[in-house]
Amino acid sequence: MNELLLGLADDELIVGWRDSEWTGIAPLLEEDVAFSSIAQNEIGHARAVYQLLTDDADALAFDRPLDEYRCAPLVELRLLDWAHTIARRWLYEEADRVRIEALMSDADPQVAGLAAKIDREEAYHRMHAELWHARLRDEPRFREAVAELWPYALGVVTPEQRAELARRVGLDEVDAVERGTHTDELAELWDEMTMVRRSAPAGAQW
Amino acid sequence: MTAEQIWAAFEEIPDPEIPVVSLVDLGVIRSVDVSDGHVRVEFTPTFLGCPALEVMKRALEEKVTALGAEPEVQVIADDSWSTDKITAAGREKLRAAGFAPPAPREASAPKLVQLQSAVFRCPYCGSTETRLENIFGPTPCRSLRYCETCRQPFEQFKTI
Numbered sequence: 001m002n003e004l005l006l007g008l009a010d011d012e013l014i015v016g017w018r019d020s021e022w023t024g025i026a027p028l029l030e031e032d033v034a035f036s037s038i039a040q041n042e043i044g045h046a047r048a049v050y051q052l053l054t055d056d057a058d059a060l061a062f063d064r065p066l067d068e069y070r071c072a073p074l075v076e077l078r079l080l081d082w083a084h085t086i087a088r089r090w091l092y093e094e095a096d097r098v099r100i101e102a103l104m105s106d107a108d109p110q111v112a113g114l115a116a117k118i119d120r121e122e123a124y125h126r127m128h129a130e131l132w133h134a135r136l137r138d139e140p141r142f143r144e145a146v147a148e149l150w151p152y153a154l155g156v157v158t159p160e161q162r163a164e165l166a167r168r169v170g171l172d173e174v175d176a177v178e179r180g181t182h183t184d185e186l187a188e189l190w191d192e193m194t195m196v197r198r199s200a201p202a203g204a205q206w
Numbered sequence: 207m208t209a210e211q212i213w214a215a216f217e218e219i220p221d222p223e224i225p226v227v228s229l230v231d232l233g234v235i236r237s238v239d240v241s242d243g244h245v246r247v248e249f250t251p252t253f254l255g256c257p258a259l260e261v262m263k264r265a266l267e268e269k270v271t272a273l274g275a276e277p278e279v280q281v282i283a284d285d286s287w288s289t290d291k292i293t294a295a296g297r298e299k300l301r302a303a304g305f306a307p308p309a310p311r312e313a314s315a316p317k318l319v320q321l322q323s324a325v326f327r328c329p330y331c332g333s334t335e336t337r338l339e340n341i342f343g344p345t346p347c348r349s350l351r352y353c354e355t356c357r358q359p360f361e362q363f364k365t366i
Contacts, residue, residue: 120366
């Protein structure tokens with residue numbers, strides 16, 4: 001299986017899951033709407049990429065043991081304050097953009113086509129991140145959150161893409177928190193995310 | 207059975223979330239091929255996370271079956287759909303129902319500065335004195351704007 005695409009799909013699934021945790025409790029009603037919509041898009045992207053890799057997207061998304069997920073630690077973190085949440089959204093979108101732009105010129109036309117489709121939607125996530133970044137960039141709490149999450153953001157992209165990411169966000173390249181290891185927070189999320197699937201392996205009916 | 211008959215039947219399928227427009231108005235049906243009672247339909251999602259995707263696919267299949275043919279609906283997740291594919295009739299139906307139709311997509315992706323500019327027309331009074339309230343709205347395809355002239359909030363179809 002294409003590890004790069006699996007990593008992309010897992011990132012989108014898990015970041016979508018984390019974003020959806022703000023539904024109903026975001027500090028502003030507008031952000032309830034925004035985070036819910038962004039989460040829906042990200043999980044939709046995950047599904048579309050899983051479908052490129054397999055005939056059964058749900059099985060790939062939910063039936064794997066924890067250690068077979070290829071998501072980057074950045075998306076796994078359970079962030080409970082707004083400064084960190086916005087810092088991750090901004091850093092994730094910047095990193096995701098570098099990766100998606102590379103996939104848009106992939107030799108496989110299906111991969112390139114899907115990447116271009118995803119990019120059309122991500123444009124709106126970037127605008128959202130851009131708005132919040134402009135608002136918060138001089139706030140000490142936000143700056144600290146960015147500094148803390150930056151090594152994680154570098155782990156989203158391949159080593160060859162890191163210099164470009166650093167240039168775009170205006171930060172110095174540091175040692176990345178690499179994909180392949182998982183945070184303790186993912187175990188908890190996996191437990192919750194796969195609960196329905198594990199309790200009704202034949203498929204739940206609503 | 208002809209492809210024209212199938213297209214005509216598809217014009218009766220409403221969008222599950224904005225039922226004033228049909229799937230044909232939305233421009234999401236890329237092709238219809240008919241051969242020996244078998245109908246192959248290529249269909250492109252609007253947004254990949256759109257929950258109406260499965261509903262639309264099923265509606266297309268049911269329509270073909272009702273016409274006595276064997277459906278094969280293929281979802282094409284590539285870059286071929288953009289809001290520029292919404293037909294002129296579809297755009298007018300959207301506007302009349304209070305959804306501002308999407309602005310034309312330019313050569314590059316839409317920018318925040320464009321969304322923040324007062325060029326988007328209120329679907330109720332026609333004023334362009336409108337401001338962005340939220341990039342996101344009740345479904346992935348819509349933003350929220352506010353008209354300063356008639357003091358109405360309205361939904362703006364996103365350009366993608």
